[in-house]
Amino acid sequence: MFLAVLYCLLWSFQISDGHFPRACASSKNLLAKECCPPWMGDGSPCGQLSGRGSCQDILLSSAPSGPQFPFKGVDDRESWPSVFYNRTCQCSGNFMGFNCGNSKFGFGGPNCTEKRVLIRRNIFDLSVSEKNKFFSYLTLAKHTISSVYVIPTGTYGQMNNGSTPMFNDINIYDLFVWMHYYVSRDTLLGGSEIWRDIDFAHEAPGFLPWHRLFLLLWEQEIRELTGDENFTVPYWDWRDAENCDICTDEYLGGRHPENPNLLSPASFFSSWQIICSRSEEYNSHQVLCDGTPEGPLLRNPGNHDKAKTPRLPSSADVEFCLSLTQYESGSMDRTANFSFRNTLEGFASPLTGIADPSQSSMHNALHIFMNGTMSQVQGSANDPIFLLHHAFVDRLV
Numbered sequence: 001m002f003l004a005v006l007y008c009l010l011w012s013f014q015i016s017d018g019h020f021p022r023a024c025a026s027s028k029n030l031l032a033k034e035c036c037p038p039w040m041g042d043g044s045p046c047g048q049l050s051g052r053g054s055c056q057d058i059l060l061s062s063a064p065s066g067p068q069f070p071f072k073g074v075d076d077r078e079s080w081p082s083v084f085y086n087r088t089c090q091c092s093g094n095f096m097g098f099n100c101g102n103s104k105f106g107f108g109g110p111n112c113t114e115k116r117v118l119i120r121r122n123i124f125d126l127s128v129s130e131k132n133k134f135f136s137y138l139t140l141a142k143h144t145i146s147s148v149y150v151i152p153t154g155t156y157g158q159m160n161n162g163s164t165p166m167f168n169d170i171n172i173y174d175l176f177v178w179m180h181y182y183v184s185r186d187t188l189l190g191g192s193e194i195w196r197d198i199d200f201a202h203e204a205p206g207f208l209p210w211h212r213l214f215l216l217l218w219e220q221e222i223r224e225l226t227g228d229e230n231f232t233v234p235y236w237d238w239r240d241a242e243n244c245d246i247c248t249d250e251y252l253g254g255r256h257p258e259n260p261n262l263l264s265p266a267s268f269f270s271s272w273q274i275i276c277s278r279s280e281e282y283n284s285h286q287v288l289c290d291g292t293p294e295g296p297l298l299r300n301p302g303n304h305d306k307a308k309t310p311r312l313p314s315s316a317d318v319e320f321c322l323s324l325t326q327y328e329s330g331s332m333d334r335t336a337n338f339s340f341r342n343t344l345e346g347f348a349s350p351l352t353g354i355a356d357p358s359q360s361s362m363h364n365a366l367h368i369f370m371n372g373t374m375s376q377v378q379g380s381a382n383d384p385i386f387l388l389h390h391a392f393v394d395r396l397v
């Protein structure tokens with residue numbers, strides 16, 4: 001029902017997720033503020049010779065302003081990507097991507113003209129081999145350095161406005177963990193030494209479209225990595241769950257027999273290392289998360305604060321959210337009443353639609369319930385449950 005609204009929101013976004021094409025990470029590109037890499041199919045910038053696109057000055061809709069971000073010129077993420085680049089590829093037809101080398105979502109084939117309808121499935125409806133294939137893709141992504149993207153390890157200012165680039169390699173799984181960190185990371189307001197929780201993907205209308213785009217880009221990377229052109233991320237239907245029924249060793253990992261905060265050694269993800277989980281540390285050193293491993297995944301489902309989140313969302317809660325007719329309302333933040341977005345995100349009660357700062361419901365309830373890596377916004381995407389959770393949230397929109 002809200003698809004039309006979401007597509008409008010998506011169109012008005014530059015892809016403000018903060019990952020950089022390796023081909024645009026040189027001081028030459030940064031000083032010229034140009035990111036128009038060649039498409040390998042014909043070697044021309046933006047695939048121009050094949051009519052895929054061309055290098056253009058970026059056109060930004062008027063900069064957002066409002067009580068949530070009453071600043072200008074303090075954060076690299078404002079008017080993304082204009083702090084770093086003011087010329088990028090503009091793609092025509094069904095072409096998409098930083099060099100117009102991809103097709104728009106829902107299209108494929110050599111000329112991006114073939115329609116592709118792919119369906120996301122309930123993880124419990126996958127066969128054992130389909131489910132294990134999914135986990136093997138996750139493992140492959142975790143062990144494969146992206147050849148295409150790098151992450152910045154400093155701000156534009158710390159790179160001396162582009163003359164001293166600071167970028168790191170990163171594996172394909174962690175690239176997305178980092179993107180989620182970057183969009184939600186804190187900001188230091190110039191000169192004041194005060195860190196502000198400035199989040200461009202949560203507590204605002206962009207919550208649902210940002211996470212939809214995140215999942216679509218993630219699926220696209222996995223398809224490219226594995227050659228499995230039909231890959232989609234499965235979802236976890238948590239309605240009426242009494243506990244984490246995917247937290248078993250056959251699925252997303254059981255509990256460690258000796259340490260309730262860790263995953264069972266027999267689970268698929270027990271050896272995974274997390275990144276971007278220490279925001280206080282980055283803030284105190286005025287650095288960005290640079291992708292360095294920071295320890296194992298933490299998860300202790302059900303050990304959370306029951307006063308804040310007494311139960312997981314029910315079918316009735318979901319029906320209530322879907323009965324709200326306004327996508328967004330009023331202040332458009334965590335205090336918005338009768339907002340579909342704010343209620344589904346979990347800052348408003350799924351019984352009344354009234355904002356309630358003492359409760360974490362719906363989408364937020366799942367994060368709090370996991371009582372570990374999932375529970376801090378900036379590092380939450382480290383836990384693969386994040387993908388299955390957001391795939392289900394996306395299904396409700």
Ligand SMILES: *[C@@H]1O[C@H](CO)[C@@H](O)[C@H](O)[C@H]1NC(C)=O
Nearest residue numbers: 031032033057058085086087
């Ligand atoms: C883009 O940035 C470059 C380098 O700072 C500058 O010379 C150029 O005028 C800018 N172009 C536009 C359209 O803002």
Ligand SMILES: *[C@@H]1O[C@H](CO)[C@@H](O)[C@H](O)[C@H]1NC(C)=O
Nearest residue numbers: 050051109110111112113114
């Ligand atoms: C793709 O487009 C090219 C150039 O227009 C054309 O020669 C080719 O036949 C097309 N291929 C397919 C599979 O449609």
Ligand SMILES: *[C@@H]1O[C@H](CO)[C@@H](O)[C@H](O)[C@H]1NC(C)=O
Nearest residue numbers: 156157158159160161162163
């Ligand atoms: C970077 O650009 C800003 C704004 O244009 C300017 O104030 C600052 O001095 C520049 N810093 C360096 C190191 O060039």
Ligand SMILES: *[C@@H]1O[C@H](CO)[C@@H](O)[C@H](O)[C@H]1NC(C)=O
Nearest residue numbers: 117118226227228229230231
């Ligand atoms: C993807 O699905 C299509 C349609 O069902 C099928 O023809 C194709 O072989 C599949 N591709 C792969 C790599 O499985």
Ligand SMILES: *[C@@H]1O[C@H](CO)[C@@H](O)[C@H](O)[C@H]1NC(C)=O
Nearest residue numbers: 303304305306371372373375
């Ligand atoms: C886990 O829950 C307890 C309350 O039961 C809370 O104090 C703690 O901060 C939570 N840990 C995480 C990582 O969310």
Ligand SMILES: *[C@@H]1O[C@H](CO)[C@@H](O)[C@H](O)[C@H]1NC(C)=O
Nearest residue numbers: 330331335336337338354355
């Ligand atoms: C939401 O509703 C509550 C209860 O009626 C009210 O106190 C609060 O001011 C409302 N919030 C907004 C942003 O209108």
Ligand SMILES: [Cu+2]
Nearest residue numbers: 180201202211
């Ligand atoms: Cu998020």
